[in-house]
Amino acid sequence: MRLLILSLFLALPLPAQDRPNVVFILADDLGWSDLSSYGSDLHETPNLDALAQSGVRFTQAYTASPVCSPTRASILTGKHPARLHMTIWREAANNPPKDRELMTPRTMDHVPHEETTLAEVFKQAGYVTAHVGKWHLGTAGFYPQTHGFDYNIGGSLWGAPQTFFYPYSGDRYFREPRYVPHLEGGQPGEYLTDRLSDEALKIIDRHQDEPFFLNLWYHTVHTPIEGKPDVVARYQKKIRQGMKHRNAEYAAMVESLDENVGRVLARLDELGLAEKTIVVFTSDNGGFINEWQGTPVTDNAPLRSGKGSAYEGGVRVPLIIRAPGVTTAGGVSDWPVLSTDYFATLANLAGLEADAPEDGLDLAPLLRDPASPLDRGELFFHYPHYYSTTTPVSAVRAGEWKLLRYYEDDRVELYNLTGDPSESQDLSSRAPEQAARLRQRLEAWLKEVKAQEPSRQ
Numbered sequence: 098m099r100l101l102i103l104s105l106f107l108a109l110p111l112p113a114q115d116r117p118n119v120v121f122i123l124a125d126d127l128g129w130s131d132l133s134s135y136g137s138d139l140h141e142t143p144n145l146d147a148l149a150q151s152g153v154r155f156t157q158a159y160t161a162s163p164v165c166s167p168t169r170a171s172i173l174t175g176k177h178p179a180r181l182h183m184t185i186w187r188e189a190a191n192n193p194p195k196d197r198e199l200m201t202p203r204t205m206d207h208v209p210h211e212e213t214t215l216a217e218v219f220k221q222a223g224y225v226t227a228h229v230g231k232w233h234l235g236t237a238g239f240y241p242q243t244h245g246f247d248y249n250i251g252g253s254l255w256g257a258p259q260t261f262f263y264p265y266s267g268d269r270y271f272r273e274p275r276y277v278p279h280l281e282g283g284q285p286g287e288y289l290t291d292r293l294s295d296e297a298l299k300i301i302d303r304h305q306d307e308p309f310f311l312n313l314w315y316h317t318v319h320t321p322i323e324g325k326p327d328v329v330a331r332y333q334k335k336i337r338q339g340m341k342h343r344n345a346e347y348a349a350m351v352e353s354l355d356e357n358v359g360r361v362l363a364r365l366d367e368l369g370l371a372e373k374t375i376v377v378f379t380s381d382n383g384g385f386i387n388e389w390q391g392t393p394v395t396d397n398a399p400l401r402s403g404k405g406s407a408y409e410g411g412v413r414v415p416l417i418i419r420a421p422g423v424t425t426a427g428g429v430s431d432w433p434v435l436s437t438d439y440f441a442t443l444a445n446l447a448g449l450e451a452d453a454p455e456d457g458l459d460l461a462p463l464l465r466d467p468a469s470p471l472d473r474g475e476l477f478f479h480y481p482h483y484y485s486t487t488t489p490v491s492a493v494r495a496g497e498w499k500l501l502r503y504y505e506d507d508r509v510e511l512y513n514l515t516g517d518p519s520e521s522q523d524l525s526s527r528a529p530e531q532a533a534r535l536r537q538r539l540e541a542w543l544k545e546v547k548a549q550e551p552s553r554q
């Protein structure tokens with residue numbers, strides 16, 4: 098495999114203490130239009146908007162999967178979930194439904210130790226590596242400590258907490274007792290998003306004089322939808338008829354997310370680390386559009402559908418990257434990028450040598466010049482499972498064209514995203530040659546990566 102080229106950010110390999118820090122902030126289920134800078138008409142996100150003004154904001158960033166665990170695996174390994182055979186979250190991996198038209202595949206429920214992770218690459222280069230927050234990539238034998246992280250605070254086999262309020266445990270919403278580990282000693286009323294930030298700030302303080310790679314993977318804005326009561330009350334007063342976003346509890350969660358990102362950025366400023374720290378902010382899949390306790394959670398409009406779906410609302414997410422000395426302040430990139438790209442990008446920006454993953458590109462050229470072309474062919478998506486928003490589906494995007502292939506009835510849908518980002522007009526019957534070409538390319542890719550597909554019962 099080819100070696101990653103040393104980034105121009107670092108003309109020569111630098112001693113470990115002079116290499117840039119990395120803070121990778123991942124929200125859970127945050128939709129593409131949930132930030133003010135991406136068009137929300139209710140949510141207040143001044144800190145993330147300011148981050149976008151100091152770095153590059155991507156308008157067409159995609160996750161390699163429409164659900165959480167596969168995307169997280171793609172970030173850590175730079176490999177597509179279909180290649181990893183990790184295409185659904187852990188709890189469902191070995192328990193496909195038996196009452197559906199198709200039998201969906203049994204899949205990997207963890208990241209194998211044979212895979213090289215970003216944490217291992219940075220740890221080998223002398224970095225302190227820390228994971229804070231949601232993991233959901235395997236049981237205890239596959240926790241962050243086994244994948245190159247020195248710290249694991251809060252990471253477990255579960256994909257969501259029972260509650261966002263201390264002690265973050267119980268059996269109120271889920272069928273089993275759940276808790277968030279390593280967050281002892283809290284006080285009544287303490288909020289999980291705040292506490293995870295507290296723990297991240299302790300790590301930054303403790304290791305400010307040495308390079309660190311910090312995964313700050315929040316649980317918010319995943320269910321349970323619970324905001325701080327005073328913030329919820331303020332948003333309830335803001336909601337007006339005709340607004341796209343109308344869930345005050347969810348809006349309060351988004352504000353808490355933004356507030357805590359602001360706390361992390363402020364600490365980097367206070368310690369004089371902002372100019373030597375790469376910051377990435379994104380989400381693991383599109384926004385959750387189903388109801389929680391009788392109220393729709395969010396709305397990804399103008400994008401279609403949401404979490405679980407291969408439509409744009411399920412796989413397009415916000416992405417902001419700030420790399421001092423590299424990024425163009427206030428830059429906006431409209432080039433399609435994928436969650437598999439972070440591995441090569443971060444390794445290159447830090448001047449590290451690592452085997453280049455099969456499925457990712459280095460985004461550094463876009464960070465320097467957001468208008469520069471990205472040498473990429475197609476983007477692929479593969480979700481051979483059922484969800485409330487979809488039946489088993491695969492999809493491919495090539496330039497302005499996007500094709501979805503549904504397994505139950507073997508139908509295809511074709512959209513031109515330039516003129517129809519809402520995917521409202523299926524052009525498959527009007528452009529059959531284009532549809533046939535994309536379907537052929539999709540099927541060739543599925544074969545190439547040995548993707549698992551559903552079958553007849």
